[in-house]
Amino acid sequence: MKVAVLGAGHVGPVIARLALAAGYPVAIAGSGDPARIEMITSFLAPGAVPRSAADAVADADLVVLAIPWHRFATVDPALFAGKVVVDAMNHWPPAAEPLGTSEEVARRLVGAQVVKTLNHIAYQDMEPPSGRAVGLAGDSPAALDVVAEFLSRIGFEPVRVGSLADGRLLEPGSPVFGTFTKELS
Ligand SMILES: NC(=O)c1ccc[n+]([C@@H]2O[C@H](COP(=O)([O-])OP(=O)(O)OC[C@H]3O[C@@H](n4cnc5c(N)ncnc54)[C@H](OP(=O)(O)O)[C@@H]3O)[C@@H](O)[C@H]2O)c1
Helix, strand or coil: CCEEEECCCCHHHHHHHHHHHCCCCEEEECCCCHHHHHHHHHHHCECEEECCHHHHHHHCCEEEECCCHHHHHHCCHHHHCCCEEEECCCCCCCCCCCCCHHHHHHHHCCCCEEEEECCCCCHHHCCCCCCCEEEEEECCHHHHHHHHHHHHHHCCEEEEEECCCHHHHHCCCCCCCCCCCHHHC
């Protein structure tokens, strides 16, 4: 399974690094020319291939959205049809929105199967992941299976919390936000 990580800031390279360590081929993208992230990729996620977002997504089976929420409007929804998409984004600063980010992602990325996870753990707490539980939420059982397998392989213990709407349990303001222990289950 090929993985594309959109976002080469704080959290993207950590997820890329974990995926590489688990043996996945990984492409990583920022918002612009991949040459701009070559150096940071070589330091933070050696082995990941810097690509444009469009090229990274086109070749991927699983795409991780690790970009600021306010930048989500800049991604081209047409790229994501048929992909399993992990939404690791948050409303930040926390805001009382009528929908969770992942519900909004699923509405905009028509044809993608969206799973919310990895948003509720700070990037500096993602390594080492061994034994740490992470919640995942989604409406597609098949996509949940794919992402649960991905999370297990990169070292987390996946805990299913329900539908995409239930994924709001994982968002800022919820007691779960910032936790990564078996208390989730
Ligand atoms: N920081 C954490 O501990 C943490 C933990 C879990 C989840 N999250 C969530 O993860 C997301 C990213 O957080 P962060 O702290 O890593 O942010 P960050 O350090 O500001 O990094 C943002 C990255 O997103 C890239 N980007 C922006 N628009 C893009 C686009 N259209 N296509 C591809 N890449 C794009 C930026 O590239 P350019 O520089 O080229 O614009 C940059 O590399 C946020 O939604 C945050 O809530 C953060």
